Structures are given as structure tokens and as C-alpha cells.
Amino acid sequence: MPLQIEPRLAPSRLANVLAPLVAIVLALLFSGILLVAVGVDPLETYRAMLRGAFGSAYAISETLVRATPLMFTGLAVSIAFRMLFWNIGAEGQLAMGAFAASGVALFLSQSVPWLKGPALLLAMALAAFAAGAVWGLIPGSLKAFLGVNEIITSLMLNYVAILWIQYLYYGPWKDPQGFGFPGTARFPDDAVLPRLKDTAWLPQLFDTGRVHWGLFLAIVAAVLLWLVLDRTRWGYEIKVIGENPRAARYAGMNIVRNILLVMIVSGGLAGLAGFSQVAGISYRLQQGIVVGDGYTAIIVAWLARLNPFGVLLVATLLAALFVGGDQIQITMGLPAAVAQVLQGAILFFVLASSFFTQYRIRWTGRRAAVVGEQ
Amino acid sequence: MDLALLISIVAVAIQAGVSLVYATVGEIFTERSGVLNLGVEGMMIMGAVTAFAAAYHSGSAWLGVLTAVAVGAALALIHAFLTITLRADQVVSGLALTIFGSGLASFLGQRLGPGGKPLVGLVGPRFMPVELPVLSEIPVVGKALFAQNVLVYIMYVLVPVAAYWIYKTRPGLHLRAVGENPATADALGIGVFRTRYAYTVFGGMLVGLGGAALSLAYTPGWTENITGGRGWIAIALVIFALWDPWRALLGALLFGGVNAIQFRLQAAGTTIPAPFLNMLPYLFTILVLTIVTVYESVSKRVGAPAALGLPYVRGERTG
Numbered sequence: 178m179p180l181q182i183e184p185r186l187a188p189s190r191l192a193n194v195l196a197p198l199v200a201i202v203l204a205l206l207f208s209g210i211l212l213v214a215v216g217v218d219p220l221e222t223y224r225a226m227l228r229g230a231f232g233s234a235y236a237i238s239e240t241l242v243r244a245t246p247l248m249f250t251g252l253a254v255s256i257a258f259r260m261l262f263w264n265i266g267a268e269g270q271l272a273m274g275a276f277a278a279s280g281v282a283l284f285l286s287q288s289v290p291w292l293k294g295p296a297l298l299l300a301m302a303l304a305a306f307a308a309g310a311v312w313g314l315i316p317g318s319l320k321a322f323l324g325v326n327e328i329i330t331s332l333m334l335n336y337v338a339i340l341w342i343q344y345l346y347y348g349p350w351k352d353p354q355g356f357g358f359p360g361t362a363r364f365p366d367d368a369v370l371p372r373l374k375d376t377a378w379l380p381q382l383f384d385t386g387r388v389h390w391g392l393f394l395a396i397v398a399a400v401l402l403w404l405v406l407d408r409t410r411w412g413y414e415i416k417v418i419g420e421n422p423r424a425a426r427y428a429g430m431n432i433v434r435n436i437l438l439v440m441i442v443s444g445g446l447a448g449l450a451g452f453s454q455v456a457g458i459s460y461r462l463q464q465g466i467v468v469g470d471g472y473t474a475i476i477v478a479w480l481a482r483l484n485p486f487g488v489l490l491v492a493t494l495l496a497a498l499f500v501g502g503d504q505i506q507i508t509m510g511l512p513a514a515v516a517q518v519l520q521g522a523i524l525f526f527v528l529a530s531s532f533f534t535q536y537r538i539r540w541t542g543r544r545a546a547v548v549g550e551q
Numbered sequence: 552m553d554l555a556l557l558i559s560i561v562a563v564a565i566q567a568g569v570s571l572v573y574a575t576v577g578e579i580f581t582e583r584s585g586v587l588n589l590g591v592e593g594m595m596i597m598g599a600v601t602a603f604a605a606a607y608h609s610g611s612a613w614l615g616v617l618t619a620v621a622v623g624a625a626l627a628l629i630h631a632f633l634t635i636t637l638r639a640d641q642v643v644s645g646l647a648l649t650i651f652g653s654g655l656a657s658f659l660g661q662r663l664g665p666g667g668k669p670l671v672g673l674v675g676p677r678f679m680p681v682e683l684p685v686l687s688e689i690p691v692v693g694k695a696l697f698a699q700n701v702l703v704y705i706m707y708v709l710v711p712v713a714a715y716w717i718y719k720t721r722p723g724l725h726l727r728a729v730g731e732n733p734a735t736a737d738a739l740g741i742g743v744f745r746t747r748y749a750y751t752v753f754g755g756m757l758v759g760l761g762g763a764a765l766s767l768a769y770t771p772g773w774t775e776n777i778t779g780g781r782g783w784i785a786i787a788l789v790i791f792a793l794w795d796p797w798r799a800l801l802g803a804l805l806f807g808g809v810n811a812i813q814f815r816l817q818a819a820g821t822t823i824p825a826p827f828l829n830m831l832p833y834l835f836t837i838l839v840l841t842i843v844t845v846y847e848s849v850s851k852r853v854g855a856p857a858a859l860g861l862p863y864v865r866g867e868r869t870g
Contacts, residue, residue, distance in 0.1 A: 211655070215662050263642055319837075325844045328589065328642070329787040333833040336780050344826035475646050514657035521651025525629060529642055532637040 181539050192534045197480075200526035208522045212515070222515065229504025230497035236504075237425055238386030242458070244496035245388075246271065246470045248395035249450035251477030251488040252402055253309075257443040259406065259483050260419045262436060266316060266331030266354035267447040268471025269338035270309035275455045276342050276447025277301075277308030279462035282455070283350070283361060297367045302394075302452050309448020310441040312338060317440030321433040339467055346462050362461030365509065370457040391453030398446060399485040415439060447471065469517075476524050495520060554691065560811045562695040565703055565714050568807025570595070570764040574785035575792065575799040576713050577757025581627070583717065583794060585730040586634060589645025591758050592782025593652020594626045598762025600656040600670070604663040604759040604771045607675035612757040615676070616702075616763045623759020624752045626652060635744055639860035649782070660773050670773040672812040677771040678702055702764045707802075709757075713796040726750060730856030733863040743863050761785070780833065787836045791843050793854030800840075809835050 185192075201513060209219035230240050250267040257264035278301040285300070292300055315334060319325035341404045345361070352362040373385040373392075406412035418425040418435055454466050477495060481487030500518030574591055581588045598619035606615030630648050633639040661669045678700035687697040696808035717723040725823055727747045728736040737743045784806060813828045821828075847854060 215659070216667065265646070319841060323841060323845055324848060325837075325841050326787075326790060327791070329783060329840055330837050332780070332783050333787070333836045336833040337830045340826040340830050344824055347826075348824060472646075472650055475643075476650065479643055512658045512661040514654045514661070517654025518651060518658055521647055521654055524643070524647035525633065525651065528633050528639040528647060529637050531639065536638075 182536050183539060185535060185537050189534065189537075192537075196526055196530035196534050200206070200530040201523055204519060204522040204526045207331050207526070208519050210453065210519065212499025217511060222509065222511065225505045225508055226498065226515075228501075229508075230501040233384045234370065235386055236500065236508020238384065238388050240493065240500045241385075241392055241495045242387045242389075243499050244493040245391045245395055245457070246450040247455050247473055247477055247492035247496055248392075248489055249398065249453060250447050250470045250474035251481065251492045252395070252398055252485055253443045253446035253450070254471075254474040255456050255478035255483040255485065255488055256402060256406065256415070256437055256446070258419075260415045260435065261422075262317075262318075262320070262439060263328045264313065264316070264331050264440065264443050265328050265475065266313065266334050266471065267443075267450075267474045268467060269331070269335035270444040270447035270471065271310040271451040271454075271471055272335075272338040272342050272467045274305035275462055275466050276338075276345065276450030276451070277304040277448065278452040278455050279350075279361060279364070280304065282364040286365055286368060293367050297365075298456065301456055302369060302449060303425045305448040305452035306445035307448070309451065310445040313440040313447070314437065317437050317444075321436040335471065342462060343464075346464070350462065352461070358463075360459075362459045364456070364460045368456060369460055370453065380519040387458065389453075389457035394449065394453065396489065398449065399489050402442075402446075403485040411435075411438070424517070447474075473520065476520050479524065480527060487541040555816060556815075558691065558695045560691070560808060562699070563814065564804050564807035565695070565699060566769055566807070567810040568763040568803040568805075568848065569592050569703055569706050570769060570781060571785055571788060571803035571806055572710065572800055573761030573764060574758045574782060575788040575803055576709060576796050577623075577754040577761065578785055578789045579754075579792065579794050579796060579799060580662050580713070580717075580726070580750045580791060581754030582759070582859055583726050583730045583856055584747045584862070585733060585856055585861065586631070586747050586751045587641045587860045588627065588630050588648070588751060588754065589642060589647065589786065590626065590630055590648025590652060591645075591785050592778060592780065593649035593656075594623045594755050594758040595762040595765075595782040596656040596776075596778045596783075597652045597659075598623050598759030599766040599777050600659050600663070600762075600773055602759075602763035603675055603766035603771075604659065604670060606677075606767060607664075607670070607673055610676055612676040612767050615767050616760065619759040619763035620756045621759070621770055623755040623757070623762070625755075627752045627755020627758070628748075630755075631748050634862065635747045635751070641678065641860050641862075657775060660775060666853050671775070672772070672774065676767070678768040700768045702760075707834075708832075710800045729854070730858055737863075737865060747842065747863070758782070776829035784832065784836050787840050790854070791839050793843075793847075793852070794856065795854075805839075806832060806835070 198333060205223065212219040212222055219391055222231070230236055249475070250271060253267050253270065254264055281301045281304045282297070286297050312334060316327045316331040319328040319330050347359050350361045354362070370389045370391055372387060372389045374381060406415065414425065414430050414435055417428065417434060418430060421430065450470060455462055459466060473495060477488055477491045481491040498516040498519055502513040505511045505515060506513040574595055578588065578591055601622045602615035602619035605618035606612045626648060630644050633644045634641045660671065664670045664673060680698050680700050683697040686692045718725065725736065725741045725746060728741060729743050733743045762778065763819055766773055770777060788802040792803045809832050813831055816823065816828060817825060
């Protein structure tokens with residue numbers, strides 16, 4: 178072929194900006210074809226999704242509510258991915274965080290008298306962070322000490338964690354006054370993350386609906402993570418280990434220690450997602466808390482190029498897809514899974530487009546074709 | 552343990568293990584060529600939903616199988632194009648395939664029933680057990696091995712053929728060469744890209760078939776999350792099997808056995824709560840994977856193809 182592929186020596190600014198945009202347009206087209214194939218009007222679907230996610234103050238507030246856990250899990254996954262540690266277990270770490278926070282809210286708060294007010298919320302958050310960290314340390318230690326493939330172990334633990342919390346809210350933790358509803362009793366009032374609209378000193382510019390303090394916590398976590406990754410020696414080590422483990426070892430970096438530390442932070446952040454969901458939304462441990470945010474986090478982290486602020490932005494956009502998806506389920510009777518299909522497709526096209534940011538294709542004419550022929 | 556119980560456990564282990572054998576052997580072919588496809592779960596669940604939908608509407612379970620195989624191939628082709636031609640990260644592309652496949656399967660499961668209704672709860676054609684004459688009358692093992700459905704019998708043929716293909720034939724040698732050292736294979740005139748494309752797609756076909764084995768035989772019908780992580784267990788089994796089809800069969804049956812024992816205990820009215828029994832396969836996967844990894848590092852035996860996960864670029868050093 179008279180076409181030659183060569184690496185770009187300097188990154189092209191135009192390609193970097195254009196590629197993801199083109200990718201999203203192509204993903205919409207591709208999914209649109211799938212929708213047409215099953216007899217659905219894609220334009221109407223997309224319009225309804227957009228309206229559902231951003232069409233009103235209420236829609237925007239719901240998008241932010243949906244984005245909050247994705248921000249935590251996206252941050253969790255992105256720090257691990259920076260080191261090329263494939264933590265696919267944010268889902269289970271979130272579940273364990275929700276479990277620990279609920280345990281503190283429901284039981285520890287009753288036996289420890291001083292656990293009241295902000296102290297209770299703090300204890301719940303710490304417990305959730307610790308539980309997520311422990312759950313992340315299992316694949317972390319297996320990898321660090323024994324070299325066991327972390328993709329499989331972290332993923333298997335998701336199923337274990339989900340079965341564990343299901344056991345609790347269907348079994349011993351089930352609310353005796355819940356009329357058979359699978360869930361624990363409601364948390365005491367002190368164990369609830371306040372909503373923004375119930376926070377007196379905040380200016381109420383528009384109706385913020387169910388948006389709660391978990392959102393601010395996620396933003397703070399992103400800023401802290403950015404400081405650590407970009408401004409500290411440890412962040413630098415993580416980057417080097419991810420890009421070139423051999424060089425990192427020669428430079429005397431302790432890889433075992435770094436894997437363990439990264440998984441504490443990663444698992445802990447995912448655990449906070451669980452805390453934010455039970456304390457900010459459901460006020461109890463119940464069905465519907467673990468809904469795939471640990472997997473969506475992979476898309477979030479990758480689209481954000483593992484940048485903490487990028488995670489906040491991408492999490493919001495993907496949350497919009499979910500909220501839009503729920504909306505078309507209500508208004509058009511279409512399965513909400515359209516959102517997931519779109520997300521998968523976007524990831525495909527972004528992966529494909531990154532080829533064009535790293536390489537360029539050059540027309541080399543007929544003469545070169547003879548030499549370069551495969 | 553009495554013999555009858557043991558035999559019934561073996562019979563259930565085989566039924567539960569079939570889908571895993573297909574998926575694991577499929578992934579072994581793919582990984583042997585140097586391509587890591589983490590999209591097994593996504594391809595498998597797509598295989599399951601399309602197999603059931605096609606069988607339901609056509610009335611033919613075989614048409615369901617064909618559909619699942621074609622769908623598995625098509626999805627694997629996406630992965631092949633992204634990772635082989637466009638050199639995208641194999642881990643991320645595979646994960647994208649799983650997310651995409653799970654979402655699409657869930658979507659289709661709610662649309663592909665009669666008149667755009669959900670598939671859940673419908674009863675369609677399925678593969679029933681067929682007693683093979685003579686063989687099923689072998690004392691002790693006959694009923695357990697040869698009173699199964701046809702997908703089990705195909706599996707009995709697939710495993711030896713796969714092993715023979717990989718170890719004893721010329722194309723099998725080429726496959727291994729491409730996975731171990733693509734540059735040398737290329738220099739010898741073996742088409743690296745062509746080989747990788749072919750085995751990635753073929754692997755996808757087998758994975759799709761594994762999905763069909765779920766929705767047409769093992770747990771007939773469509774339920775959300777019908778695969779329940781089996782695709783991921785298959786990826787773990789590839790490592791357990793050290794990329795060998797015979798060991799894959801052993802591993803898959805072992806897992807089927809864990810399933811069988813779990814059902815037995817539940818049927819026998821054990822006091823262990825069901826969620827803990829349901830955790831067994833996943834905990835078992837972690838345990839087995841750890842043991843195999845330690846064994847590999849102690850015995851200095853490396854099962855993974857040397858070029859697994861690395862894109863091949865002509866004239867560029869990899870690894």
C-alpha cells in the first residue's frame with residue numbers, strides 16, 4: 178500500500194483535541210445504527226437523553242447526584258491505573274465501604290455514646306475508607322508478594338463483596354419493620370450527609386435537589402489526589418513504575434511498598450463512594466447501591482487520561498448518559514442499558530482515535546510502496 | 552461418599568463446566584497468538600442472549616448456536632481491529648468489550664422478545680440430554696458421561712482436537728510462534744497480523760458458543776447476568792491451565808464440581824446461608840490462581856506466551 182504509518186514525534190495539538198470529539202460523534206453514529214436495527218429512532222432517543230440529563234435544574238441536580246459515586250470510583254481506579262495496576266475491583270471496594278459505613282451508623286453509634294453529630298459521619302467515612310482499602314489490599318498483596326494476576330483477583334472479590342452485603346440486608350441486618358423490603362433500618366439522623374439545599378449558609382442559587390455533601394468530598398479528593406500525583410515524590414514514583422517498571426527498580430524504588438500504598442488509596446477512595454451512597458442517598462444499606470460504578474470507573478479513568486480533574490468532568494458526562502438513559506426508560510419505554518452501550522462504544526472509538534494521536538498516516542506515493550509493501 | 556452421589560456430582564459438574572470449557576479453550580487460542588482479550592464476559596453474555604433470541608424466534612436451537620458463534624466472532628473482530636491494527640491497549644480494549652457486551656446484552660434482552668418485549672421468562676428450544684447407545688450403558692461412568700446434551704459431546708471432541716491442533720500441526724506451530732516471538736515468525740514468512748486476526752476471531756466464536764451453552768442447555772432461557780462472571784473465571788482458568796486445552800478441561804470440570812457441590816448442599820438443606828455457598832466459585836478462583844502462580848514461579852515454568860499483550864509492529868523492538 179502506498180500508505181505508511183509512522184509515529185508522531187511531537188504530539189499534534191489538533192489531533193489531541195479533535196480525536197476524542199470525533200470519537201464521540203462516531204460512537205453516537207455507531208450506536209445509532211444499532212438502535213435503528215432494533216427499530217428505535219436514534220435522534221429522538223438522543224434528544225430525550227439530553228433533555229433528561231441537562232434539560233432542567235432538576236435534571237442537572239440528578240446528573241450530579243449520579244456523578245458523585247463515579248467521581249470517587251474514577252479517582253480510585255485512575256491512581257491504580259497510573260501504576261499499571263489493573264484494579265477492576267472498585268465495585269467490591271465500594272460495596273465493602275457501604276457495608277462498613279452502615280455498620281458504624283447502625284450499630285457502633287448505639288454502643289459508643291460520643292459518636293454523634295459530625296464525629297459519627299467522620300467515623301463512617303473512615304470505616305468505609307478502611308474497609309475499601311482492606312478489600313483492595315487483598316489483590317494488592319497477592320500481586321505484590323506472589324505476582325498473582327490482579328485483574329482476576331480484584332474482579333472475583335467484587336462478586337464476594339456483593340454477595341456479602343446481600344447476605345446482610347436480606348439476612349441478619351434486615352429491618353424487622355421493613356415489611357420484607359430487602360434493606361437495613363434507616364440510619365440515625367446524625368449519620369446522614371446533608372443535602373446542599375438543607376445547608377443554611379450556602380447561597381441557594383437554584384434547586385439542587387438531592388445533591389449532597391458527598392459531591393464536595395469527591396472534589397476535595399480529586400484536588401488532594403492531584404497534589405499527591407503531580408507535586409510529590411510519591412506521585413512521581415507511581416508514574417515511573419507505571420511507565421517503566423524496570424527503570425523504577427534500577428532507581429531503587431520499592432515496588433511492593435508502592436503497590437500496597439496505591440491499593441490502600443485506591444480501595445479507600447472506592448470505599449468512600451460506598452459511604453457517599455449510603456450516607457447521602459439511601460440512608461440505609463439496600464439493593465441498588467452497587468450498580469456497576471466500579472466498572473464504569475474504568476471508562477471514566479481512561480477517558481480522563483487518569484487526570485483527577487478530568488475524572489470529575491468525565492464522571493459528570495457519563496452520569497448524564499445514565500440519567501438520560503433512565504429518562505428514556507420512563508418516557509420512551511426503552512431499556513436504560515442504552516447508556517451502557519453508548520459508553521462502551523465511546524470507549525472503543527476513543528481507543529481507536531488514540532491511534533491517530535500517536536501515529537500519522539502518510540501518503541508515500543508509488544515508489545515507496547514497493548519498498549514498504551507487506 | 553456413596554457412588555451414586557459421586558456420579559451425580561460428576562454429571563452436574565460436566566453440565567456446569569461446558570460453557571467454561573468453550574470459553575477457556577477459545578481464550579487459549581486467542582492468547583496463544585499473543586492477543587489478550589478480556590472481553591470474554593461481554594462476548595459470552597452476548598452469545599447467550601442472541602442464541603436464545605434466535606432459537607426462540609426460529610424454533611431451532613441449532614440456529615441459536617450459529618447466531619452466538621457469529622456474534623462472538625463479530626465482537627472479537629472489534630477487539631482484533633483495535634489491538635492488532637490500531638495497536639490499542641489490549642487490557643482497556645478488552646474491558647471496553649465486556650462493558651459494551653454486557654450493556655448491549657441487557658438492552659437486547661429487554662427488546663428481542665415477541666413484539667419488542669423482554670425475553671425474560673420465555674421458554675424456547677433447548678438441548679435435551681441424549682443417551683448415547685452402548686456408551687451410556689458403560690457401568691458406573693456411562694450415565695454421567697454419555698447421557699448429556701449434544702453441546703457436551705461437541706466439547707468431548709473439541710478438547711482433543713484443540714490440543715492436537717496447537718501441539719502437532721503446522722498451523723498450530725505457526726500459532727505458537729506468533730505468540731512467542733512475532734518478529735521471528737514474521738521473518739519466517741508467517742503472517743503475524745493474519746494469524747492474530749484469525750485466532751482472535753476463532754476464540755470469540757468459541758466464547759459465543761460458551762454463552763449459547765448457558766442459555767440453550769445449562770440454564771435454559773434468558774436472565775439478566777446469566778453469565779455471573781463465568782467469562783472472568785474462564786480467563787483465570789486459562790492461567791490455571793497454563794494455556795493447555797486438556798488442563799482447561801480439568802479446570803473447568805473442577806469448577807463445575809464446585810457448582811455441583813454447592814447445589815447438592817443447598818438441596819440437602821444445609822445451614823450455611825446461600826450467599827456464602829455462592830461465594831465459593833469466586834473464592835476458589837482466587838485460591839487456585841494463587842497456587843498456580845506460586846507453582847509457576849517456584850518451578851520456573853512459564854505458561855504465558857512471551858508476546859502476550861504486546862502489539863506487533865514490524866521493525867520495532869517489543870518487550
